[in-house]
Amino acid sequence: MRGRKIAVPSLDHLLALSDDTGIIQHAVYDVPNRSTGYCTDDVARAFMVAVSLHDIGTRKDAAARLASTYLAFLQDAQLADGWFHNFMSYGRSWLDERGTQDSFGRAVWALGFGMRYAKRESWRKVCERLLQSAAARLPDLRYLRSTAYATIGLSHALESRPAEAKLIREWLAPLAATLRDAYVAHQAPDWQWFEDGMTYDNARLCEAMLRAGTALRDDELIAIGLRTLAFYERIVIENGMFVPIGNDGWFPRGGIRARYGQQPLEAAASIEAALTAHDCTSAPAFVALAHAAFDWFHGKNTADAEMAERGGCRDGIDPQGANANMGAESTLAYLSSAAMLAERPANRLRVAR
Structure with missing residues (x-):
């Protein structure tokens, strides 16, 4: 179905960035910058990558150790009220009283993903317990991307727990x-979008609509997801090349889209949204979109730069070329993308049915 062979990615750089606490946020070139500590945003993403690679990779023991470490971090990160x-500093001290809405949304996403895909029952149970505690805080979400992350996670949770479908639908x-x-x-x-501009992680909004629509059996949501993804594709595909909206100005409605400050998370979000749309429609065009976004990692980009190396990924593309640093967010964007596209049936991304 995917049309071409994608190799299971290397764990080398993920292992270099990780320790027995979590995953270091940033790197200087490919060397972890310990002074930057850890964050729930990255650990949530890392947990999903480790679960995926535990399923399809050849280094299952290493992936299992990473998944367990990341889940322990999420468990420690949860406050008494569910937020x-x-x-966290490198010295294992929490640096905030409460995390951001995005970090909460990503944590919910990771927990729902773990409930559905984690192979160990103990991991699934811990994910479920943490998600149940977090559910009381879902109405506190005010930002669209935070809401989209949580929506994706709850859609996974719904697929994993049909016996609790009524409750999860009430959350979702x-x-x-x-x-x-x-x-x-x-x-x-002339503007098929959710807000008056496009900023970061744009395709996650489309994916959230597709997943929620399928989980809730709501055709209107699916239609919105497909319509907005088609609009987004027209903006970011230029002569077959994926050119994500950059953070150097973003894309204000009626304005000019930024071409630099391109970030790997945009490619990852586009791949997952495209594959989710393919699962909804079986339209080959969505597979083509996914592969165009993946090719961005491997030189088909505005810098003609190879972004991925030894399982790591450069942090972005600026006017001067590719950023030489390989931090956690970028590396996890590449690893999740490669894992999603690897030719293994067990890892084909499926929406909740």
């Missing part, structure tokens, strides 16, 4: 409605 810390439906209402409020014939 999460985000930033209001989040999906928030995203739908944002689209309705901002869309126009």
Whole structure:
């Protein structure tokens, strides 16, 4: 179905960035910068990567150790009221009283993913317990991307726990409605989007609509997901090349889109959204979009730069070329993308059915 062979990625750089606490946020070239400590944002993403590679990789023991370490971090990060810390120092001290909404959303995403895909029952049970504690805080979400992350996680959770479908749908439906209402409020014939601009992790909004629509059996949500993804694709694909919106100005509605400050997480989000759309429609065009975004990692980009090396990934593309540093967010974007596209049926990304 995927059309071409993608190798299971190396764990080398992920292991270099990780220790018995979590994953170091940043690197100087490929050397971990311990002074930057850890964050729940990255550990949540790392847990999903480790679970995926534990399923399909050849270094299952190493992937299992990483997954267990990352899940322990998430467990420690959760506050008594269900919210999460985000930033931890290298000395293992929490640096915030409460984490960001994005870190909460990503934690919920990781927990739902773990409930569905983790091979160890103990991991699935811990994920479920943490998600149940977090559920009371879901109404506190106010930002679209945070809401989208949590929506994706709950869609995974719903697939994993059919016996608890009623409760999980009660958590999921209001989040999906928030995203739908944002689209309705901002869309126009020439602007099929959720807000008056595009910033970061854009395709996650489309993916959240597709997953929620399938999980809730809501065709309107699926239609919004497909419509917005098609609009997004027209913006980021230039003559067959994936050119993500950069953080050097983003893309304001009616303005000029930024071409630099390109980030690997945009490629990863586009791949997952495209494969989710393919699972909804079986349209080959979505596989082509996924591969165009993956090719960005391997030289088909505005810098003609190889972004991935030894399982690590450069932090982005600026006017001067590719950033030489290989931090956690970038590396995890590449690893998750390669894992999603690897030709292993067990790892083919499926939406909740």
